[in-house]
Amino acid sequence: MIKEEELVKLGFERQGVSKEESGDKAFHYYTYDIGNGVISLITQSNDEVENGNWHVEVFDDTHIRFETVEDLTKFIAVVEKNVVA
Numbered sequence: 001m002i003k004e005e006e007l008v009k010l011g012f013e014r015q016g017v018s019k020e021e022s023g024d025k026a027f028h029y030y031t032y033d034i035g036n037g038v039i040s041l042i043t044q045s046n047d048e049v050e051n052g053n054w055h056v057e058v059f060d061d062t063h064i065r066f067e068t069v070e071d072l073t074k075f076i077a078v079v080e081k082n083v084v085a
Helices: 004-010 069-081
Strands: 013-017 027-034 039-043 056-058 061-066
Touching: 004 027, 004 069, 027 069, 039 069, 061 069
Parallel strands: none
Antiparallel strands: 013 027, 027 039, 039 056, 056 061
16 A cells, blocks of 8 residues: 555655646645656656555556555665666
């Protein structure tokens, strides 16, 4: 399980979409960019969250999904550790 507070603690940035922008209702989601943004992580929108449990996907690849904060934390740590400045 991944809670919203854990996303914030890991450094995910909240992205807000206004009612006007969406053409329907306002919502938000979270993103996290690694390196030069080549690897981008994204959550579902808050109106798609079930029972307070968020998941994180690699942007544009729904085949890679993190559903536990432990796995997500390990992935971020390993990739961030290997970013060449």
